[in-house]
Amino acid sequence: MSARIYQRPKNAMQSGKALVDQWILEFDPAEAKKPDPLMGWAGSGDTRQQVQLKFPSKDAAQAYAAKYGIPARVHPTPAKRLKIQAYADNFR
Structure with missing residues (x-):
């Protein structure tokens, strides 16, 4: 039952940039999907x-865990x- 901790992406x-300061703990899959x-x-x-635990910091x-x-x-x-880049670069 291992897990991974990562910061929520934008x-x-x-x-x-709402909720990008949250850290997520997700469990790794124990069995393959069929x-x-x-x-x-x-x-x-x-x-x-299906479980995602949200924390205010990486240390928490x-x-x-x-x-x-x-x-x-x-x-x-x-x-x-x-x-x-400048806006004009979009038209070159």
Whole structure:
């Protein structure tokens, strides 16, 4: 029952940065997904995949994982890369 801790990414469909300060703890899948014989949808009996725990900081998420004995790995937040260009560059 391992987990991963990461910071919520910015929504690509909006320009705002709401909720990007949250850290998420997600459990790794315990079993592979298989197609349902009736509908054909992918699913599994692992209910831990549906759980997402939200924390205000990385330290709080790591403390929770340590308290309950969950081996968790932290995925660092990638560095922000700004593409500086003028509006006129869109028409060249």
